[in-house]
Amino acid sequence: MSDLKIDQVVDARGSACPGPLMELIKAVKAAEVGTVIELLSAEKGTTTDAPAWIKKVGQEYISTAEKDGYWSIVVKKIK
Amino acid sequence: MTTRIVIVGGGSAGTITANLLARNLYKEVTSGKVVINMITDNPDHTYQPGYLYVVFDKVRPDEIVRKQKDLLDPHINLFVDPAVKIDRDNRVVVTKSGRQFDYDYLVIATGSRIVPEDIPGLKEGSYWFYDMQSALRLREALMNFNGGKILLSMGIPHKCPVAPLELTFMMYDYFKERNMLDKVQLHYTYPINRLHVLEPVSDWTIGEFERKGIKYDTFFNMEEIDPAKNVIRSMEGDELGYDMLITIPPHKGAQVIEDSGLGKNGWVSTDRRKLINTGYDNVYVIGDTTDIPISKAGSTAHFQSDVVAERLTSIISQGDTVIEYDGKVVCFVETGFDEATYIWFNYNTPPKPTPPSRMLHWMKLGYNRLYWLTARGIL
Known part of the structure; x- marks a missing residue:
């Protein structure tokens, strides 16, 4: 994880609607294959919702980390 | 100067x-x-x-x-x-x-503007209502609909995140008033793992959908539509059939x-x-x-x-x-032809929907007329 270069940060903290997962889906759809995206969310629910979608849609789930009052979820677009 | x-x-x-x-x-x-x-x-x-x-x-x-x-x-x-x-x-x-x-x-x-051309088959195979021409086209299609499965699907991003739910609830009442509920199956899909981005709205919607017999699927992001076969496929690998497809096309600036x-x-x-x-x-x-x-x-x-x-x-x-x-946002949400709910939130305060009521529905209808004062910077 420490060697992984983040290409795009999606800061969805404070996003009640459309919410962090919707912002992540939007970013993944628009990104080029190979892009590493970091999603920032203040909602704990994102730590289960986002990896669940990443796995279902067949992208590469990298990691989840708790930061100071928010969470960081990293995904790589592989297809 | x-x-x-x-x-x-x-x-x-x-x-x-x-x-x-x-x-x-x-x-x-x-x-x-x-x-x-x-x-x-x-x-x-x-x-x-x-x-x-x-x-x-x-x-x-x-x-x-x-x-x-x-x-x-x-x-x-x-x-x-x-x-x-x-x-x-x-x-x-x-x-x-x-x-x-x-x-x-x-x-x-x-x-923003809708870009139906970004999803293969969407333009040919789907109805929507995000401009006047398409709203009138959907109006006519619903008037002439004799029965079958109406499937709803949303592109990302789209404006007015409550509109898909409002359309679904209003369609239910529309077919109820026309005594067609036994002939029509409403099937709602949504991009994330609940029925609306706001969890309290989603929880309430699940109960309403089950009570009204509205089917639903989550984690469904439309990828392509086959208008010849009346089939829609999702990014997640699922496939659903329909008799009529209504979508919210993805938007761009x-x-x-x-x-x-x-x-x-x-x-x-x-x-x-x-x-x-x-x-x-x-x-x-x-x-x-x-x-x-x-x-x-x-x-x-x-x-x-x-x-x-x-x-x-x-x-x-x-x-x-x-x-x-x-970050202030306020939305009235129609929950049918007779009732509506209301949410407000900002960057620090999550939304808490109020129970649907006739009064909120009439407030929404009233605001539809008062909007021209908002546009003029008065209200």
């Missing part, structure tokens, strides 16, 4: 901002110290939430359209001449006719944003509190055009317009300001 304000876009955000500025800076505008120019691509102004009611024959098209010039304070100069280039470094906006508008302060309110190199897919990088374009203190961005992770909705445009008008007024008349946007 004259201060020139250029507002690009004549939708809710641009119109409210322009009217508030003309009123706040009345002395400066009437004495010629401040000039407000609005550039737009449309001589008409449409109350877009009204499309939902056009679909169900509850509102006629002419009830939700006004001439833009009739909504603007007479001190605002209106130019119906689409912007084709925004040059922030030289502080100029160029229009299709070749006219150049120099500015000291720029407000970008170019909004205005073409002029991409053409001017202001932001990918037409969304402009925006400070979520000051509402200024990143790196340009004299350029404000409001409404659907921002890249702020917040609802693309008329309500958002309205509250952001209030903030930008106050900020610009203070800066022009007093030199500086501390006024900032707190």
Whole structure:
């Protein structure tokens, strides 16, 4: 994880609607294959919702980390 | 010395901002110290939430359209001449006719547009209601629908995140009133793992859908449609059939944003509190055009317009300001033909929907008529 270069940060903290997962889906759809995206969310629910979608849609789930009052979820677009 | 304000876009955000500025800076505008120019691509102004009611024959098209010039304070100069280039470094906006508008302060309110062409088969195989023509087309299709499965699917991003739910609940009542519920199966799909982005709204919706027999699937992001076979496929690998498909097409920002190199897919990088374009203190961005992770909705445009008008007024008349946007959004949500609920939230306060009631429904219908006061900067 420490060697992984983040290409795009999606800061969805404070996003009640459309919410962090919707912002992540939007970013993944628009990104080029190979892009590493970091999603920032203040909602704990994102730590289960986002990896669940990443796995279902067949992208590469990298990691989840708790930061100071928010969470960081990293995904790589592989297809 | 004259201060020139250029507002690009004549939708809710641009119109409210322009009217508030003309009123706040009345002395400066009437004495010629401040000039407000609005550039737009449309001589008409449409109350877009009204499309939902056009679909169900509850509102006629002419009830939700006004001439833009009739909504603007007479001190605002209106130019119906689409912007084709925004040059922030030289502080100029160029229009299709070749006219150049120099500015000291720029407000970008170019909004969003549907791009059904981004999903293969969507244009040929689907109905939607995000413009007048498509709302009337869906109205006619529903009037002539004899029964079968109506499937709903949403593109990302899309404006007015509550509209898909409102359409579904109103369709249920529409077919109930026509004694067709035994012939119609409503099937709702949603991109994330619940029925709406707001968890309390989603929880309430599950109960309502189960009570009303509305089927649903989650984690469904449309990837392609096969209109010949009446089949839709999702990014997640699922496939669903339908007799009628209604979608919210994905949205992009205005073409002029991409053409001017202001932001990918037409969304402009925006400070979520000051509402200024990143790196340009004299350029404000409001409404659907921002890249702020917040609802693309008329309500958002309205509250952001209030903030930008106050900020610009203070800066022009007093030199500086501390006024900032707190992320406020307010939405009425129709839950059928007779009841509605209501939510508000901001960056720090999550939404708590109130129980649906007839009173909230009538408030929403009332606001549909009062909107013209909002556009004029009065309400």
